[in-house]
Amino acid sequence: MGQGFFLLFAAVSVIAALTVVLARNPVHSALALMACFLQVSAIFVLLGAPLLAVIQIFVYVGAIMVLFLFVIMMIDVREAVLQRFLPGGNLPALVLLVLLGVEMLVLVLWSDRFSATEPVAVQGGDQVRALSTALFADYLLPFEIASVILLAALVGAIILARKEPG
Amino acid sequence: MVPLSWYILLGVVLFVIGAAGVLLRRNILVVLMSLELLLNSVNINFIAFGRYYADFRGQIFAIFVIATTAAEVAVALGILVALVRNKATLKVDDVTVMKG
Numbered sequence: 402m403g404q405g406f407f408l409l410f411a412a413v414s415v416i417a418a419l420t421v422v423l424a425r426n427p428v429h430s431a432l433a434l435m436a437c438f439l440q441v442s443a444i445f446v447l448l449g450a451p452l453l454a455v456i457q458i459f460v461y462v463g464a465i466m467v468l469f470l471f472v473i474m475m476i477d478v479r480e481a482v483l484q485r486f487l488p489g490g491n492l493p494a495l496v497l498l499v500l501l502g503v504e505m506l507v508l509v510l511w512s513d514r515f516s517a518t519e520p521v522a523v524q525g526g527d528q529v530r531a532l533s534t535a536l537f538a539d540y541l542l543p544f545e546i547a548s549v550i551l552l553a554a555l556v557g558a559i560i561l562a563r564k565e566p567g
Numbered sequence: 568m569v570p571l572s573w574y575i576l577l578g579v580v581l582f583v584i585g586a587a588g589v590l591l592r593r594n595i596l597v598v599l600m601s602l603e604l605l606l607n608s609v610n611i612n613f614i615a616f617g618r619y620y621a622d623f624r625g626q627i628f629a630i631f632v633i634a635t636t637a638a639e640v641a642v643a644l645g646i647l648v649a650l651v652r653n654k655a656t657l658k659v660d661d662v663t664v665m666k667g
Binding site: 403404407411414415418419421422427430431434437438441444445447448449450452453456457460461464465468469472473475476477478491494495497498501502505506509510515516517518519520521531532535536540543547548550551553554555557558559560561562564 | 568569570571572573574575576577579580581582583584585586587588590591592594596597599600601603604607610611614615617618619620621623624626627629630631633634635636637638639640641642644645646647648649651652655657
């Protein structure tokens with residue numbers, strides 16, 4: 402049953418990801434990316450990480466994609482729709498991609514380190530509580546740095562996007 | 568139960584698709600979205616390894632990756648809006664002013 406759900410979510414997410422790359426209209430890409438993120442968050446639920454699934458939906462679907470759609474609405478994408486798709490003469494990039502994919506697939510399928518079928522038994526207790534204890538005790542400094550980075554990004558985005566004075 | 572390698576393979580497939588979007592598409596918006604796809608496939612790997620080796624650090628790293636991604640997208644879209652205001656183009660190839 403878990404395998405069936407995984408295959409369903411994985412197939413839909415891969416199809417949505419292909420749509421992101423292949424769609425001509427950026428709006429279609431954004432909507433497909435949203436579908437892909439929803440599938441990935443379902444996969445997080447399968448992986449026993451409900452907190453991450455909720456964060457994924459809040460941050461990616463709720464904030465980042467809405468930001469993308471706002472920007473798409475602000476700028477004119479009609480010209481982008483008309484432009485030529487997948488310019489020719491990009492053979493090096495294609496070769497690089499095929500090499501990358503084949504290399505990673507061979508590595509994953511060859512190695513026996515990834516063959517674990519059963520997760521290590523978790524020692525009971527509340528998962529989210531243990532996670533947040535680790536986050537706010539052992540990883541407090543990275544957490545604070547992340548919040549400073551977010552603040553800097555907030556200020557930077559406002560400065561960058563505002564109209565030049567005068 | 569789903570084997571660990573399936574999650575890794577899903578991460579590989581999403582990563583390659585995202586890399587294809589970054590390398591082959593010439594639309595800045597689609598390139599940025601493909602970057603999101605790349606980071607998400609890495610997150611799948613983090614959480615899968617954390618689950619199969621009973622380690623919280625995978626999830627913690629995924630949280631930090633998501634926070635960094637949010638910052639990156641905000642700044643990137645701010646730059647994009649400023650760029651489009653100065654020069655009405657969405658093609659990556661037209662934005663080479665900083666190339667020496």
